[in-house]
Amino acid sequence: MEVKILSAKFDIxxxxxxxxxxTLGAYATLDKLFAMKPEDVIEEVKKSGxxxxxxxxxxxxxxxxxxxxxxxxPIYLTVNSDESEPATFKDRYIxxxxxxxxxxxxxICSYAIGCHDTYIYIRGEYTTQVKVLxxxxxxxxxxxxxxxxxxxxxxxxxxxxxxGAGAYVCGEETALLESIEGKKGQPRSKPPFPAVAGLYGCxxxxxxxxxxxxxxxxxxxxxxxxxxxxxxKSPGTHLFGISGHVEKPGMYELPLGLPILEVIDKVAGxxxxxxxLKGIIPGGSSTPVLLPDEVKDVTLDYESMxxxxxxxxxxxxxxxDETVDIVQLVKNLIDFYHHESCGQCTPxxxxxxxxxxxxxxxxxxxGSMDDVLLLRELCDNIEMKTVCVLSAAxxxxxxxxxxxxxHEFEAYVQGASSAQVKQE
Amino acid sequence: MADxxxxxVNGVEVEVEAGKNLIDAIGAVGIEIPHLCYHPALxxxxxxxxxxxxxxxGRPPLVPACKTPAQAGMKxxxxxAHIKKxxxxxxxxxxxxxxxxxxxCDQAGECKLQDYYMSYGRPESRxxxxxxxxxxxxxxxxxxxxxxxxxxTCGRCVRFCRQIxxxxxxxxxxxxxxxxxxxxxxxxxxxxxxLNVVDLCPVGAMTSKDFRFKQRVWFLKKAPGICHxxxxxxxxxxxxxxxxxQDDIIYRFRPRLNPQVNGYFMCDAGRLxxxxxxEGRLLEARLSSQxxxxxxxxxxxxxxxxxxxxxxxxxxxxxxxxxxxxVKTLSAKLGASLSGFSDGYVKAxxxxxxxxxxDKSANRAGLTLLGIDCxxxxxxxxxxxxxxxxxxNNDLTRSYTDSELKKLLKDTKVIAVATHNDRLTxxxxxxxxxxxxxxxxxxxxxxxxxxxxxxxxxxxNQQPLDIGAIAAKLGSPLQSRAEQxxxxxxxxxxxxxxxxxxxxxxxxxxxxxxxxxVTA
Numbered sequence: 001m002e003v004k005i006l007s008a009k010f011d012i013x014x015x016x017x018x019x020x021x022x023t024l025g026a027y028a029t030l031d032k033l034f035a036m037k038p039e040d041v042i043e044e045v046k047k048s049g050x051x052x053x054x055x056x057x058x059x060x061x062x063x064x065x066x067x068x069x070x071x072x073x074p075i076y077l078t079v080n081s082d083e084s085e086p087a088t089f090k091d092r093y094i095x096x097x098x099x100x101x102x103x104x105x106x107x108i109c110s111y112a113i114g115c116h117d118t119y120i121y122i123r124g125e126y127t128t129q130v131k132v133l134x135x136x137x138x139x140x141x142x143x144x145x146x147x148x149x150x151x152x153x154x155x156x157x158x159x160x161x162x163x164g165a166g167a168y169v170c171g172e173e174t175a176l177l178e179s180i181e182g183k184k185g186q187p188r189s190k191p192p193f194p195a196v197a198g199l200y201g202c203x204x205x206x207x208x209x210x211x212x213x214x215x216x217x218x219x220x221x222x223x224x225x226x227x228x229x230x231x232x233k234s235p236g237t238h239l240f241g242i243s244g245h246v247e248k249p250g251m252y253e254l255p256l257g258l259p260i261l262e263v264i265d266k267v268a269g270x271x272x273x274x275x276x277l278k279g280i281i282p283g284g285s286s287t288p289v290l291l292p293d294e295v296k297d298v299t300l301d302y303e304s305m306x307x308x309x310x311x312x313x314x315x316x317x318x319x320x321d322e323t324v325d326i327v328q329l330v331k332n333l334i335d336f337y338h339h340e341s342c343g344q345c346t347p348x349x350x351x352x353x354x355x356x357x358x359x360x361x362x363x364x365x366x367g368s369m370d371d372v373l374l375l376r377e378l379c380d381n382i383e384m385k386t387v388c389v390l391s392a393a394x395x396x397x398x399x400x401x402x403x404x405x406x407h408e409f410e411a412y413v414q415g416a417s418s419a420q421v422k423q424e
Numbered sequence: 425m426a427d428x429x430x431x432x433v434n435g436v437e438v439e440v441e442a443g444k445n446l447i448d449a450i451g452a453v454g455i456e457i458p459h460l461c462y463h464p465a466l467x468x469x470x471x472x473x474x475x476x477x478x479x480x481x482g483r484p485p486l487v488p489a490c491k492t493p494a495q496a497g498m499k500x501x502x503x504x505a506h507i508k509k510x511x512x513x514x515x516x517x518x519x520x521x522x523x524x525x526x527x528x529c530d531q532a533g534e535c536k537l538q539d540y541y542m543s544y545g546r547p548e549s550r551x552x553x554x555x556x557x558x559x560x561x562x563x564x565x566x567x568x569x570x571x572x573x574x575x576x577t578c579g580r581c582v583r584f585c586r587q588i589x590x591x592x593x594x595x596x597x598x599x600x601x602x603x604x605x606x607x608x609x610x611x612x613x614x615x616x617x618x619l620n621v622v623d624l625c626p627v628g629a630m631t632s633k634d635f636r637f638k639q640r641v642w643f644l645k646k647a648p649g650i651c652h653x654x655x656x657x658x659x660x661x662x663x664x665x666x667x668x669x670q671d672d673i674i675y676r677f678r679p680r681l682n683p684q685v686n687g688y689f690m691c692d693a694g695r696l697x698x699x700x701x702x703e704g705r706l707l708e709a710r711l712s713s714q715x716x717x718x719x720x721x722x723x724x725x726x727x728x729x730x731x732x733x734x735x736x737x738x739x740x741x742x743x744x745x746x747x748x749x750x751v752k753t754l755s756a757k758l759g760a761s762l763s764g765f766s767d768g769y770v771k772a773x774x775x776x777x778x779x780x781x782x783d784k785s786a787n788r789a790g791l792t793l794l795g796i797d798c799x800x801x802x803x804x805x806x807x808x809x810x811x812x813x814x815x816x817n818n819d820l821t822r823s824y825t826d827s828e829l830k831k832l833l834k835d836t837k838v839i840a841v842a843t844h845n846d847r848l849t850x851x852x853x854x855x856x857x858x859x860x861x862x863x864x865x866x867x868x869x870x871x872x873x874x875x876x877x878x879x880x881x882x883x884x885n886q887q888p889l890d891i892g893a894i895a896a897k898l899g900s901p902l903q904s905r906a907e908q909x910x911x912x913x914x915x916x917x918x919x920x921x922x923x924x925x926x927x928x929x930x931x932x933x934x935x936x937x938x939x940x941x942v943t944a
Contacts, residue, residue, distance in 0.1 A: 167599070169599075184596075189468075189470040189488065338600055338601075339600060343600045343603030344471045345470075346471070346472055347513070347517050349600060350518065353600060354520055354553070360553075361552075361553055382517075385473050385476060385486070385510060385513070385514065387471070
């Protein structure tokens, strides 16, 4: 089931070095690229149906089309490498194992949108990744793939790596821009959207690492070759991080549209230790959980996930076996999002802390059914009332656990121990 | 009135000013959209989430009204059940970690959180877990005391220091419910407008060391006034109260919106100048250091005037136009030389190009307009020849040292018509108490040639006469404010269209020819 499009060079030793990468085809698309008109590049990407791999799944080519024309201001590309969503670990592979694919993608995108300054915003904790990436960028400059004349063509492009300082919220695109500008990483109200007024008030495109890294394949082989993989509306391949209670956790590149159970069984070796499946988090910690009887016809694509009232997200699949204490899981979840709330908007700032205290109270077996119901109501009261979706990233999954595993919460408030008792 | 547009609020058509956001546009016609972080002088931030409204045009279901421009035909939903629920929910979240000790909070009675709780809140607390605890009573400098627990982190104070004073002393540190307003360690507030953050704070988080716990705000009577601290003439609200068996006392000045003059703010020095209205006042008339009835003292003055060969009349640059014109006619009748010498009121280089002016007097432009000589030479020459100086509250100690004054006035009798019982009054042979600016009505012309009127704000148990009335008692033909105002029309032609109490609230901008209409 696995395919090797993005991950083609991942297992080759020293593929992060430009000399090796070039023998494997890195930067080979550039002559073709510069022979094309920028609008034709955008058209090709639109045709490929490539969707943003950061989680929202917005078509990349369409996003680029939102850039206003002739504003007299520079256009910026910002690559979001702030991969911080719990259970998500795909971009780090690209950054370390094939950074030149990313740089080549940056050149393609920059040429298409008319950008001469690209910022890569990389998660602060990615210390190894930033070293490897910066070394690759230095090599690309040295070999003339970046700088005043990209690959000898009349096109200037500079790439700057900007490290985050450890805030999850800086993965939100406008908080990311604030952070690059040297401000406190807090999301901006939209509109205006970054395509109109982004970095330093200029038109800005923000794309995920994997989105950008998909461009060299599309340009080399054409949109149709990309669409061979995946479904009609969710074409292409995706790097899936499968973790949790499976026999073979890891990062796998798969075409979109595969049945999720088949992937867990055949690719990841099935639920470990022969245990029963309790639930699946389909795309990172912020996506609503799916029950075993819900996942039978779920496929790994945007449409199927939406049809099952969850989200494709970032491709971080977490498998929960029958031993998982859902109340404990929800506490960990709220703990994370509470800690990462930027503190700007009232509902998220005050509400997530309140939710955390309530779930802790329930875990201490001091809670009542009123607390469970209050927790459930708070999910509704907080969600979508804020500038960004961080609050929703917490309340959407919490709501799903509260609705789908209500009996476990009831057991806690009744003092019984049908769920495995764990200390906080 | 600016351009107007029509839009719908809850299905009812309203006409509002164009080019404003929904909060201001709809608020101007009396429909409140609750908000904490938005302030018209600081712009929209959108963090409090109290102003979320629905717009029925297919855009996202909720938008912050502070960030949404009013547009023609817009259908704004305010009273729908889901909007009311949001307001209630956000209020609940604002309050869960807020101390519920309004009775001991200095903001009580003028607190947005209190008001909104009554209008939009939930009757009962559902908070059964411990609240977040933060620091209290932090001294932020410049007389600002901060309570982090009462703070709703709306950031108005932070934005004020960044956008208005551009000093940036305040910031919000930390994330999540640990976010709090603070100063940098060892770098307290250090600007001349810092106390405005107390007014801006919608809750009791920022309090004034000077005012806190002196009065419950609901006892304060509010009267509009003009600050006399400098030539800017910032519009203020004079907040005063007469406690039982006591005299009427001013407790604070607060800035009052006048876009043409001071906007929403005022400087700290002007704000604290209310103290001068209360403290060190000359309360009784004195004849050679003996307290005597005012009628006796006035009779003595008239004798001195008759006896004196040459008289100098000196005016304060803080006098109202009415007082100036009254004194000017008195002076003419007495054949005295009139001076407005007051160089000591000017502190060169103290102004900041924003509100604070070099000139610490309120109506120097009035002296100029009435053609009153203000030069030092003329004044000193006149004093040397004169037997009598009638000083209408001009603080000569600002212009001279005590020894210089003694030397200058050694052969001259002095009648001090004064508000304050200070060194200068003590030197006088005769002292007559008069009203301060909060105790009379009048007009001033500020540094930008804007003529502003103010009304009587405070009535003391023993209300002193104002300078205009004293001038009348000493022989000025202008016996009332109406007569003074009529005289003023000779100098300021535009006043023919107005009466003393019908001048526009935002002031009257005089054109250059009017402001320099010297006929004397």
